[in-house]
Amino acid sequence: MNEIWLNGIAVIIFIIGLFFYKLNLRKIHYGKVVLICLGLVLIPLSSFINSYLPYFIQLILFAGFSQFAHEYFRGGLFRRRKELHEIYTSKRKEHKYAKEFLYPHLKELEKRRYELIKETDKLSSLKDELKEQARQIKEERKELEDAKKEVKNVHFEVLSEKEDKE
Amino acid sequence: MILAFSSHLGIFLMINILSLLFIAYGVRRIFFSKNFEDDIDKKVLAFFLVGIMLFALGIFADTLVLLGMNSYLGNYQSTLILKTLAPVFFTFGAISLQRHK
Numbered sequence: 001m002n003e004i005w006l007n008g009i010a011v012i013i014f015i016i017g018l019f020f021y022k023l024n025l026r027k028i029h030y031g032k033v034v035l036i037c038l039g040l041v042l043i044p045l046s047s048f049i050n051s052y053l054p055y056f057i058q059l060i061l062f063a064g065f066s067q068f069a070h071e072y073f074r075g076g077l078f079r080r081r082k083e084l085h086e087i088y089t090s091k092r093k094e095h096k097y098a099k100e101f102l103y104p105h106l107k108e109l110e111k112r113r114y115e116l117i118k119e120t121d122k123l124s125s126l127k128d129e130l131k132e133q134a135r136q137i138k139e140e141r142k143e144l145e146d147a148k149k150e151v152k153n154v155h156f157e158v159l160s161e162k163e164d165k166e
Numbered sequence: 167m168i169l170a171f172s173s174h175l176g177i178f179l180m181i182n183i184l185s186l187l188f189i190a191y192g193v194r195r196i197f198f199s200k201n202f203e204d205d206i207d208k209k210v211l212a213f214f215l216v217g218i219m220l221f222a223l224g225i226f227a228d229t230l231v232l233l234g235m236n237s238y239l240g241n242y243q244s245t246l247i248l249k250t251l252a253p254v255f256f257t258f259g260a261i262s263l264q265r266h267k
Contacts, residue, residue, distance in 0.1 A: 006250045017257035020264040028207065033196065037214050037256045040221060044249045055181045062188035069192035076199045101198060
């Protein structure tokens with residue numbers, strides 16, 4: 001009997017929570033975590049259907065919870081990279097834990113940054129080469145046009161000389 | 167309770183331990199990311215973390231029941247109460263999310 005009462009109360013609380021969650025207008029980055037936490041009420045509730053079911057639902061929900069928490073953490077890392085980097089580079093004792101926790105991720109990010117800088121350098125050198133090639137081609141074209149003009153002039157001269165003779 | 171699950175006791179114990187491990191992993195990540203949020207988000211996440219910890223306590227009590235170690239904490243009623251108290255804190259979190267918009 002207690003079970004029914006408690007589960008009923010949990011469901012009512014869940015509905016109230018969901019209602020307030022839906023009313024929220026602020027932009028939050030942990031929405032999935034909040035939703036999965038509210039969905040945890042399904043665990044005691046599912047015991048009415050089958051006594052084995054709550055355990056499996058529990059496993060699935062907590063696996064989802066850890067996954068979404070991980071996504072939230074990674075998202076935050078990229079959102080606030082500057083702040084994190086400041087913490088990483090500071091010499092305060094209270095940031096020791098943060099340093100240990102963030103070191104691999106920051107290392108990866110720095111590695112990627114250097115790779116990107118190298119790639120941009122390569123691309124800029126390529127750009128310079130292409131510019132040089134374009135300049136050379138323009139010069140060649142100009143020379144060809146000049147030569148063409150000279151040939152034309154000579155041709156007209158020859159023609160005019162012929163006409164004079166006749 | 168034990169008689170009902172006696173044939174699959176190992177599986178249920180494993181599920182409970184796995185759930186506790188998942189909770190530990192997720193809570194650690196949220197607890198760390200919480201420090202970079204606003205004061206409102208910190209409060210909301212604190213409510214949700216308290217709820218999750220209560221649920222974890224409920225799972226621990228359930229594990230004790232499955233192992234046959236009945237005590238003041240480890241009995242069927244306490245698991246039910248803890249698993250019902252957790253949504254209360256989730257709801258407080260959802261309300262505080264709404265209040266400070």
